[in-house]
Amino acid sequence: MTVETHDLVPLRGAPDWLWYVGVPVVGVVLYLLYGQLIPISEWVTALFPVARDSHTGEAIAFFVYDVPKVLMLLTGIVFVTGVLRSWFSPEKTRAILAGKRQVWGYPLAALLGVLTPFCSCSSVPLFIGFVSAGIPLGVTFSFLIAGPMVGPVGLGLLYGLVGWEIATIYLVFGFTIATVAGFILGRMRLERYLQDWVRELNAGPVGDLPEERLSLVDRLKIGVEQVREIVGKVWLWVLVGIGIGAAIHGYVPEEMMLRIMGGEAWWSVPAAVVVGVPMYTNAAGVIPIVEALLGKGAALGTTLAFMMSVIALSLPEMIILKQVLTLRLIAIFIAVVSAGILATGYLFNFLL
């Protein structure tokens, strides 16, 4: 997910005690409000001059319930993640991973990919920084796949909207794909397919910055800034995603969904991947769609494949990486990750 910021004025002025009191109070208020969302949304839906059980009524109810729900969940998750991630940085991650050539470098990289804060706009310097520090290419890929694939935003929304079972399945398989795909890519000895200048590059030592000492309040502030930044950026995607989800929920007949995305059609999994890769949205935009698809009886494997390919493989990300990877390497990368997604999709369609 691209994280950019607009003019952020650092929060200042509030004394420390206000943070210690304010954050829990806001948390409790949001929690209580969250519990009342069904009655509130039904009340709002009743204001529209349409029958509640009509197609339009269903779509409106879905939208009115999901929008505040998703935005509240997103706020909470982004805040908690922002605070947790303040203990990590790309520099620390690089120091941990450098020299780890053993097999468990891959799962470790995937784990750190989830915990390390980085924005896709700096994935090129990060990639070079990793590779020039002697971190194997495959381990670097595990890191880069896991970051977006198993992002906390996606997991949290999945948990809130679809349930913990599917969130757990997604977590386990997303993590496994990142680890295994990195391992396979590492085995393929792809260093020769890096852009020439990257191979010749002997990047300078990473700047030895003194580690910043952050107080708990500093970390809470980082959480709040993350919320302003990320929620400020993705809310529109969320609305569009929920709009599409509402349309599916209200209007698409179940028989049609079963025919297109049911487990019977063998081609539905690859089709989901082919549709998903060029789609550029993010976890927050795609999960309301996933919720609606599953509600209409779409097969779990097909839906998982769709979601994973939308989130983990994005065209803009590939264009950024084109600066350091040759087209051939990008193609191999996409092929290996897609294979993992396909396997996951078929597995679940077969099991369920």
Next chain:
Amino acid sequence: MKTVKVYGPGCARCATTEKMVKEAAAKLGVAVDVEKVTDARSIAMAGVMSTPGISVDGKLVHAGGLPDAAKLESWIGA
């Protein structure tokens, strides 16, 4: 005259950082030459992995995220 370099591929955050550097310099009355480094290769060569990064007279002082305004003044004013 101090040379300040702002490393970043051109995200909004990097532009904000550049603006903050200029504002801090104006506030302190320090003459600075602000250069924006957007080329990925040069960013990596400077040892910056998380952008935006800032260096003052060749010394890297910050990497990743918006700088704290007070700290920024201390780097430029020093």
